[in-house]
Amino acid sequence: MEQKLDIITIGESLIELSTDESMSSAECLHKYYGGDALATAIAALRSGSKVGFITRIGDDAFKNFLLESWQDEGLDISQVKLTNEPNGLYFIARPSLKEKELLYYRRKIAPSKLSLEDISPDYIKNSKVVYASGVTQSLSLSADEAVTFAFKIAKENGITTAYDPNYYSKIITQEDAREDFYHVIEHTDILFMSAKYDTVNILELDSAENIIKKLWDMGVQIIVIKSSEKGGYYTGYSGNISFTEFYTRDVVDTTCSGDVFNGGFLHALTHGCSPFEATRFASIVAGLQAQVVGAIKPIPYKDKVYSIFRGEA
Numbered sequence: 001m002e003q004k005l006d007i008i009t010i011g012e013s014l015i016e017l018s019t020d021e022s023m024s025s026a027e028c029l030h031k032y033y034g035g036d037a038l039a040t041a042i043a044a045l046r047s048g049s050k051v052g053f054i055t056r057i058g059d060d061a062f063k064n065f066l067l068e069s070w071q072d073e074g075l076d077i078s079q080v081k082l083t084n085e086p087n088g089l090y091f092i093a094r095p096s097l098k099e100k101e102l103l104y105y106r107r108k109i110a111p112s113k114l115s116l117e118d119i120s121p122d123y124i125k126n127s128k129v130v131y132a133s134g135v136t137q138s139l140s141l142s143a144d145e146a147v148t149f150a151f152k153i154a155k156e157n158g159i160t161t162a163y164d165p166n167y168y169s170k171i172i173t174q175e176d177a178r179e180d181f182y183h184v185i186e187h188t189d190i191l192f193m194s195a196k197y198d199t200v201n202i203l204e205l206d207s208a209e210n211i212i213k214k215l216w217d218m219g220v221q222i223i224v225i226k227s228s229e230k231g232g233y234y235t236g237y238s239g240n241i242s243f244t245e246f247y248t249r250d251v252v253d254t255t256c257s258g259d260v261f262n263g264g265f266l267h268a269l270t271h272g273c274s275p276f277e278a279t280r281f282a283s284i285v286a287g288l289q290a291q292v293v294g295a296i297k298p299i300p301y302k303d304k305v306y307s308i309f310r311g312e313a
Contacts, residue, residue: 011037
């Protein structure tokens with residue numbers, strides 16, 4: 001590639017079918033695409049970053065929809081490869097704030113074929129940040145190897161690495177999530193964690209300050225702990241810990257909101273913001289996204305985010 005990328009994400013893509021009614025009563029489902037690392041990529045891209053995505057997609061009826069959608073967004077898909085396995089699928093229904101139906105079909109899907117051969121060292125070297133999640137690692141042993149290899153290549157070449165365990169008990173066991181975490185943590189510069197799921201299940205700690213200090217001791221430079229209980233984010237960097245409240249309480253759907261936050265954060269960080277400023281920027285991105293049903297479609301664009309961000313400065 002001629003132009004250096006700001007961010008590369010590695011992960012799965014899924015077809016999203018959503019409704020703001022219940023599954024039993026809905027007569028129409030809205031088609032889009034989803035996936036945690038993909039949500040991070042699109043959030044950074046719509047904020048103004050140059051972003052590349054590494055994945056495998058199925059050569060099925062959804063192939064052209066995915067490729068054309070990503071090209072229209074401006075996502076670099078030069079490292080997206082086709083495979084014979086099908087594309088994954090999930091359904092999301094949000095008839096009310098207290099009701100949510102979520103069904104995943106992601107076994108033996110195309111992204112599970114991610115492997116070492118999908119990681120180009122030259123492509124990695126052409127970026128500022130490489131990002132992946134535990135969800136990507138959970139796809140298969142070969143996908144876990146691909147993430148670990150990409151992080152090693154990045155670290156050897158001075159490229160920043162960012163990781164989110166994104167623990168979800170329905171797709172991975174606690175033991176496997178911990179193992180995956182320790183595969184990459186020594187190569188990780190930026191770590192995003194959920195206080196509700198990640199820190200308790202992987203580190204077995206529930207104090208944000210203690211977690212951040214432990215991770216600093218492990219060599220992680222920047223840590224963001226997302227706490228729904230406290231209603232905000234703890235950011236730890238260079239010996240300092242700061243708390244930022246969620247941008248909004250007017251939440252409709254939090255599907256992928258944490259991943260969207262990660263994309264906003266990485267964009268801001270690679271465009272001159274401090275980690276603490278990046279948290280505030282990312283909170284706006286995630287807050288706006290969470291006001292609409294769906295994972296990626298409602299991610300806001302940079303003009304709206306920056307107008308709010310600069311207005312609060």
